[in-house]
Amino acid sequence: MPHKTFFAFILPSLIAMVLFIALPIVSVVIQSLHVEHPRVLVEVQNCQPFGGCTTDVRVDTAAMAALRAEQPLGQFNGFGTYLNRGHLAVAEIGEILSNHSGLGDVVNRIYNLPFYKALAFTLVFCFVVTPLAMGLGFLIALAVNAIPKVIKGPVIFFSLLPMIITPLVGSLILYWMIQSNGIIGASLQHLFDDPTLSLRQSPALTWASLLFYGVWTNAPFSFVVFYAGLQTVPHDTVESAMIDGASRWERIRYVIIPHLMPLATFVALVQLMDNFRVFEPIVGFSAESSATSLSWLIFNDLSGDAQLFGSAGATSVLTIAGVIVLLMPVLIRTWRDFNHKVV
Secondary structure (H helix, E strand, O other), X not given: OOHHHHHHHHHHHHHHHHHXXXXXXXXXXXXXXXXXXXXXXXXEEEEOOXXXXXXXXXXXXXXXXXXXXXXXXXXXXXXXXXXXXXXXXXXXXXXXXXXXXXXXXXXXXXXXXXXXXXXXXXXXXXXXXXXXXXXXXXXXXXXXXXXXXXXXXXXXXXXXHHHHOOHHHHHHHHHHHHOOOOHHHHHXXXXXXXXXXXXXXXXXXXXXXXXXXXXXXXXXXXXXXXXXXXXXXXXXXXXXXXXXXXXXXXXXXXXXHHHHHHHHHHHHHHHHHHHHOOOHHHHHOOOOOOOOOHHHHHHHHHHOXXXXXXXXXXXXXXXXXXXXXXXXXXXXXXXXXXXXXHO
């Protein structure tokens, strides 16, 4: 294909990527280097006709409007937002490392910092939910591929329900179910004979509930991709393995899994990116006291009375950097496999 034709073919996609991906990222990076203007306070005297005068401190709206007109992005702060206590907390970590009383104390104090607490749950959610959801989706795909065609349609429909339901609605439904008067919460209380048992009272049980929800909602995507991949497995190869006496497990291990490895890489990339921005279950479960994520930090900065655009921008940039670091090993492996096949 001539270069001119190729460029004309991809030009609409390039324009869309620049407008909706590149420019917003650049805008967020610029915003992260600024902070909100400090409030300008003035003293105002209020005098009563038959009383004395009182002095009140108020925000000078005129001065604030002038500041915003002069510097609409806010006050330039450089990398100060990235290094403050709400993000990388460089000064605080230096103090912790110099005054620590043991490894456990260091880990506990660093974990209590907002950014690292959110990062810890985000990473745990990624590395627990992603492999479990992929494994569960693969098992469901194998089961559905083996059942009779008469019941295959209904089974596929019910398997896809978690993906059909809106994530926030799904998290709210599960949240209501684990309440003390919900079916799961009441069943657990009856099973352990403890009327005070609550999944929300323990941070560990809250994390377990969120991870369970993550696997439940992510498994259908893996199921769809792997089920489609199973339809492309060469029947001749499978039949040859059966003739050679290979068991079902051996056929899955030595024929099906190697055939689906490129799809597994694709599923891992998509789900890692999706799970790294976990947000809906934390809001749906009202789990902010026990678990927060990087996306929740961004939401918290933007939803308060004082919208902290600079702080939200810094967290967004750090989240993008985290996704790149997280995906780098998979991307490098994919690139090496591609070069090996080309050679």
